[in-house]
Every structure is written in structure tokens, then in C-alpha cells.
Amino acid sequence: xxxxxxxxxxxxxxxxxxxxxxxxxxxxxxxxxxxxxxxxxxxxxxxxxxxxxxxxxxxxxxxxxxxxxxxxxxxxxxxxxxxxxxxxxxxxxxxxxxxxxxxxxxxxxxxxxxxxxxxxxxxxxxxxxxxxxxxxxxxxxxxxxxxxxxxxxxxxxxxxxxxxxxxxxxxxxxxxxxxxxxxxxxxxxxxxxxxxxxxxxxxxxxxxxxxxxxxxxxxxxxxxxxxxx
Numbered sequence: 096x097x098x099x100x101x102x103x104x105x106x107x108x109x110x111x112x113x114x115x116x117x118x119x120x121x122x123x124x125x126x127x128x129x130x131x132x133x134x135x136x137x138x139x140x141x142x143x144x145x146x147x148x149x150x151x152x153x154x155x156x157x158x159x160x161x162x163x164x165x166x167x168x169x170x171x172x173x174x175x176x177x178x179x180x181x182x183x184x185x186x187x188x189x190x191x192x193x194x195x196x197x198x199x200x201x202x203x204x205x206x207x208x209x210x211x212x213x214x215x216x217x218x219x220x221x222x223x224x225x226x227x228x229x230x231x232x233x234x235x236x237x238x239x240x241x242x243x244x245x246x247x248x249x250x251x252x253x254x255x256x257x258x259x260x261x262x263x264x265x266x267x268x269x270x271x272x273x274x275x276x277x278x279x280x281x282x283x284x285x286x287x288x289x290x291x292x293x294x295x296x297x298x299x300x301x302x303x304x305x306x307x308x309x310x311x312x313x314x315x316x317x318x319x320x321x322x323x324x
Contacts, residue, residue, distance in 0.1 A: 114138045121148045123167070129153070133176075137163065144170045146190065161185045161205070166193050166214075173197075181205065184272075189214040202246060203227040205272060208235040217245040227251050229272050230322050253277060253320055256305075265296070266311040270320055273305035280319045281312055287319055 111134040114121065118138050123145040126132060132152040137144075137160055144159075146167040155176045159166065161183035168190030171177060177197040182189075184206025193214040202215075204226060215224075226246035228236050233250050236243040257269040268279060277299060280290040297308035307320075 110134070112136070114141060116140045119143075121145055123147055124150065126152055143167070146170065147172065149174060156180065159183050159186060164188070166190060168192055169195070171197060182209070199224045201225055201227065203251075204232065204236070205229065207232050208243060211244045215244050215246060219245045223247075225249050229253075229274075231272075231274050231276050253322075255320055258318075260311065261308065264311055266309055266318070267297075268307045268318065268320055269305055270307075271305060273299070274302045275299045275304070276323050277307075277320055278323050279307050279309060280321060282317050282319070283315065285317055287317075290319065293318070 109129045109132045112132065113136045116138040117140070119140050120143040121141060124147045125145065127147050127150040129152045133155055135154065135157060139160060139162055142162060142164050144163060144166045147169045148167060150169055150172045152174050153176055154171070154174050156179040157177065158181040162185055163183055164185050164187055166186060166189045170190065170193045172192050173196035175196060175198060178199060179201045180199065181203045182205065186206065186209050189209050189211045191213045195216055199215065199219055200223065202224070224246050226236060226243055226248050228248060229251050233239065236248045239248060239250050241248045253270045253272065255268055255270050258267060261267050279293045279295065280287055281293050282290040293309040295307050295309040297306065299305065
């Protein structure tokens with residue numbers, strides 16, 4: 096665990112920190128008042144961020160990886176430069192005032208809505224702050240057009256990360272976020288008004304799957320990934 100005692104002196108000038116995979120938790124006030132700290136990479140085994148862990152830091156953006164399950168109260172409080180956050184799908188709880196005093200604009204949630212209490216300033220929505228959520232988790236945030244914890248909810252579309260021919264007749268599409276609830280549509284033109292759903296030989300069957308395979312119906316066909324209606 097990183098503790099505030101380890102950085103009692105000389106840590107105020109830190110610019111960048113990589114937290115190794117041997118660390119399981121970041122203790123209370125571990126990096127508090129690191130005004131110059133702009134970049135943090137959190138290791139793959141960290142599960143908790145303690146109270147005031149990054150209070151008054153100079154962070155502009157931060158990615159909370161999937162292995163983190165809880166963010167303590169005031170963890171990023173008064174990080175006045177912090178505008179962008181990505182919160183991994185493992186986070187289930189965010190403590191009070193965790194992001195109070197931040198100038199948040201974009202918050203991307205990669206999983207279900209966590210228990211948040213008063214984690215965010217209630218005036219953020221009026222200032223245009225947006226919670227980006229994936230379709231399969233949207234209901235937990237109240238759905239499109241709602242306000243969640245003072246943030247306007249916007250639903251993200253799935254992103255294709257790789258695609259191509261495996262054989263002359265078999266096509267694949269990989270995408271994120273992983274999960275069920277998608278389908279692939281085929282059309283001979285970019286006008287998908289009369290598109291048809293392909294019959295996959297392989298499709299997502301769990302929340303960890305991110306790949307379709309199917310028989311290509313024509314060398315000049317176009318394919319689109321979309322949500323199952």
C-alpha cells in the first residue's frame with residue numbers, strides 16, 4: 096500500500112507516477128498536495144483508492160482501471176485542473192466529495208453506475224459536464240437524457256477495434272466494450288435502411304466476449320455493428 100508516510104517529504108514536486116502491480120491499495124492522503132503531479136498510471140492490482148489519496152493534485156485526466164472497486168471520499172477533491180476521467184467497470188462505490196472541486200467535463204463509465212452519494216458537484220450538469228455510458232449499462236444511470244449525480248447522461252456507441260477476412264469467406268469484427276446485446280447488419284450500400292442481420296458462426300455469449308465471426312455474403316458488402324433491438 097502507498098501511504099502518506101512514504102511521501103512525507105520531497106514529494107510535492109512529483110510530475111508523474113507509475114504505481115506498480117505489487118501495490119494493492121493507495122492509502123489515505125498518499126499523494127495529497129502534490130500540486131505538480133499531472134500523470135498517474137495505476138497498477139493492475141490496485142483495488143482501493145484511499146480517502147484524499149490525490150487531494151489537491153495537478154491532474155488533468157485520470158483513468159481508473161477495472162481492478163479498482165472503490166474510490167474513497169475526497170480521493171480527487173480540489174484537483175482544480177481535472178477535466179476528464181475514465182472509471183473502470185470494477186468500481187462499485189465512490190465516496191462523498193471524491194471529485195468535489197474538480198472542473199470536470201467528461202466522465203466515461205465503463206460499467207454499471209456505482210454507488211456515488213455526493214461524489215460530484217451538483218452544479219456540473221449546468222456547466223456542461225457529461226457522463227458517457229455504454230448502452231448495456233445505460234439503465235443503471237437512468238437512461239438517455241437523464242441526469243445522474245449532477246451529470247448529463249450520454250450513451251456511447253460500440254467501437255470496432257479490428258475487422259477483416261479470416262478466410263476468403265469468413266469475416267470477423269472485434270469491438271469494445273465487450274458484452275452481449277449486439278448484432279451485425281449487412282448492406283450492399285452504405286444506406287442501411289434495408290440492411291439484413293447476418294447469421295454469425297461465432298458471437299458474444301458473455302460479458303467478456305468481444306468478437307463476431309460470420310460468412311461474408313459478398314466482396315462489396317458493408318457491415319455495421321449495432322445494438323440488438
